[in-house]
Amino acid sequence: MADQQGSKASEIPKHPDPQAFARDMAEISEHAQKLFSDFLSRQASGQGAVPFGDPLNVSEAFLDMTAKMMSNPAKVMEAQFNLWQEYMALWQNAAQRWLGQDTEPLVQPDKHDMRFRDEMWQQNEVYDFIKQSYLLTSRWMLGLVHDVEGDDSPMGRKADFYIRQFVDAMAPTNFVMTNPQVLRTAIESNGESLLHGLENMLADLERGKGQLRITMTDEDAFKVGENIVTTPGKVIHQNRLMQLIQYSPSTESVYKRPLLIIPPWINKFYILDLREKNSFVRWAVAQGHTVFMISWINPDESYRDTQFDDYLNQGPIEALSVIEKATGETSVNAIGYCLGGTLLGMTLAWLQAKGQADRIASATHFTTMLDFSEPGELGVFIDPTALDHLEEEMFERGYLDGAEMATTFNMLRSNDLIWSFVVNNYLMGKEPFPFDLLYWNSDSTRMPAAMHSFYLRKCYLENALREPGAVVLDGVPLDLTKIKTPAYFLSSREDHIAPWVSTFRGSHLYGGPVRFVLAASGHIAGVINPPAANKYCHWIGTSRSKNPETWLAAAKEVPGSWWPDWAKWIDKHGDGQVPAREPGSGGLKPIEDAPGQYVKIRAV
Known part of the structure; x- marks a missing residue:
């Protein structure tokens, strides 16, 4: 009996020492203040400031899409009505689950989508409702863009791409209170996971000199010519x-x-x-x-x-x-x-x-x-307006910054190469796993x-x-x-x-x-x-x-x-x-x- 109690006790997360926790928070707060002050100083001096305007010409794409929507209000109304019907069906489905009945989900994530692999997304009625609501809404948004713009319009492809960036960013998995795995880890660690996540984020801000440069792998785990790139x-x-x-x-x-x-x-x-x-x-x-x-x-x-x-x-x-x-x-x-x-x-x-x-x-x-x-x-990313802006920046510096190129490629697979690391590093407070391919990708x-x-x-x-x-x-x-x-x-x-x-x-x-x-x-x-x-x-x-x-x-x-x-x-x-x-x-x-x-x- 004593052994069983000892085993159970070992599974209960230990509370951090209050004085040590307060000291850590004070140090991080001081560090964050310094980073923020440095960032404001750079903006005031013009270093690293983001120029006004629309360098990627996104606004034109959305203006084009809006104009087409206004010219075809019937299609927009039809899409809105379909979404409303799907929400009603989802509410009915959720109510049946809450009453203990077995139901089939209205929408499922793609088989390659790893964001909803935690079992709580299937087993818990609330999280299942959040998941399906997000999937229905994102499908509606992307479908509306496709219906309005079609397949071949350059502006349509641009609008579709940035709508997907928005949809990916707004996933419930990217927020503490709507990600069961993150919330569970925070409770079990008595908040230390969030503290470590803040430390990781501040370190990435410092590494990027005020811009967020997400660490994708343990860069100290590899050395070119020693444990990678070793063919004689x-x-x-x-x-x-x-x-x-x-x-x-x-x-x-x-x-x-x-x-x-x-x-x-x-x-x-x-x-x-x-x-x-x-x-x-x-x-x-x-x-x-x-x-x-x-x-x-x-x-x-x-x-x-x-x-x-x-x-x-x-x-x-x-x-x-x-x-x-x-x-x-x-x-x-x-x-x-x-x-x-x-x-x-x-x-x-x-x-x-x-x-x-x-x-x-x-x-x-x-x-x-x-x-x-x-x-x-x-x-x-490439049209005359965007390219003019890019050339202006390149010729001012003499080169295109590698970090900008890396960000562009990462946006092509934002769930895998951006948001998964936001969740792991910042919300879960974990250190990135050593992975040779991601080390190369960040080089x-x-x-x-x-x-x-x-x-x-x-x-x-x-x-x-x-x-x-x-x-x-x-x-x-x-x-x-x-x-x-x-x-x-x-x-x-x-x-x-x-x-x-x-x-x-x-x-x-x-x-x-x-x-x-x-x-x-x-x-x-x-x-x-x-x-x-x-x-x-x-x-x-x-x-x-x-x-x-x-x-x-x-x-x-x-x-x-x-x-x-x-x-x-x-x-x-x-x-x-x-x-x-x-x-x-x-x-x-x-x-x-x-x-x-x-x-x-x-x-x-």
Whole structure:
């Protein structure tokens, strides 16, 4: 009996020492006052002040939507009447539950929606009512925008996107009193969870110098080159924009033709080399490739006038010459990821125009857009008004801040990448879990002003790359249709950054043989899918249709990773076998060990 009482007593949360609790609150209050005073001082001096106006041109989208609503009041009244009917049904449903009757919910969250996984959302009548009320209202709001604006209106897509941001922000899970898990934790900890949450929020405000920079992972748990980004190799060349890494072989013989990887400079390259178990680089080395990786610099204001031409010449073009010195090979197989794939497409067209197309024997594109006619949700951030404002800010600083770019990408999946951390860190008072992918995601990079302006205008705003001669790099008009290089396009079905229907259309711009493969999942998980994990399927099709949905309907679904399929394809372009090459064996003296210094430059 005494043991049972002792066991029960151990389950009761201990009350904090009143004096210690008061002291902690006083310290936090003093800390918060200082942060707030610093914030006001910056606003008064103009530093970090948010300019007046509407930089993202959201107001025009909502004015357009309002005008359309006023011109069709019958549709609005019909939507309101339907919502009223659903509320009446919900009240009746809730009353029956309160009387002890079994009822079926009127609306259920999506199966991938993790916000309502706590059992109280199903078992408790009040919380179930709150949940269903929120789901009905959010469905009504989003449906009304869709009915008024339709599918194809740019202003409609912008209004829809920001309505969804509002809907996500207003979820009952984001508030203490309407989140059962948060409330339970606060009661069990006697309020200490909320105290810790306030500490976490103040620390993030301080880290962001007055702006909230949400901590997504334990950043002290990882160190580049020590427990992530560890594939052995050497930096064999560097210039102002990039370091070139050659990885050490793990096989006795290798393909004669080297493999050059061009990552995006919007992110750091090591998404392809996080850990041993999910490193594409390490896996490619184990398949017998001599792998070279471009590691882009994280630029500062001194790169203000750096052009897209510079990324071409000091990136892949210079890398090709260095690889020839290191291996004696005049031709490579090349991979480009995301923006790196767009640059690869431009490089192929540039080489074709120069009569040097044979310098790249095959081209692999990971989640790459060449046709930007359907840019997905990123398109809501880019219109002439928004771009004018962005350019003004970029040229004033000399670059686009990496934190701003990260916020943009996080908004595309706000429930997963914003609000889940608000709940965990601030409402629950927990520390973020150490996660290598989120560490990489928070390791943001800056964009040189001139280069990024060119990219946004020519690709996103004008969609000029698909038009022969409309984009000129280093004095050379580019024509993708003249590219005859064999190409492999890998896209992801749930990609919010490079929608697969757009990447599919881009693959049809080339004039040579193309293999298109569609992976399950998104922009990262669809690509980083090692065979050993046995996750996510992919689709392979032989249809020559230029309609993406027709292609998918005829495609074959294949279980597991697409990596083995690419390995078979690239084997045809390996040009035989030669003894393994060690970095530095070709006469180029190694500069330092991989991953080099450029990747370690963090945006503060």
